[in-house]
Amino acid sequence: DAMVIQNPRYQVTQFGKPVTLSCSQTLNHNVMYWYQQKSSQAPKLLFHYYDKDFNNEADTPDNFQSRRPNTSFCFLDIRSPGLGDAAMYLCATSQTGRETQYFGPGTRLLVL
């Protein structure tokens, strides 16, 4: 089945230790999104790729970076995680002209 896959599902890291979350998709969608969702809050868009065109939200901290080496894969790098970065990180995809987004299961990040 075509889908959005996120790895790992759970990630524990230490304060300040870099971490990378991954997302892959078999839908061949051209747009990919990374969201941060904290407890009891709505998902917050961090950045999105329109094909290879990277779009950073104005309030996304510099601590967060992203890479999209090809259509299928997208990575979220947190260079120096702080306690406040503990959250669920959701990846989603869509195809231009079709506004439905398809979400992955999320990666729950815990920072110790």
Next chain:
Amino acid sequence: KNEVEQSPQNLTAQEGEFITINCSYSVGISALHWLQQHPGGGIVSLFMLSSGKKKHGRLIATINIQEKHSSLHITASHPRDSAVYICAVNRGSTLGRLYFGRGTQLTVWP
């Protein structure tokens, strides 16, 4: 003020009850989405609406463009419907980007 507002924030119901969750928005939109999020995080798209009404099984979604309001109805609710229901909108000028409401936590008791 959030561009997308949902009510209620929390909703408890007995199995079998008819449930309504409301969403209002203050911006021009190209589409409105109802999403479901179960414990554990995964989000599933239930409906995408730009006008009128859609039905899927026990779920019905309506939208009134003039009033900038949408409702999600669940008929004959069941404990497995317990989840967070999120309203989100596309604004036509911003590609596929979604603007989210804060969600409604629904708990259905047997």
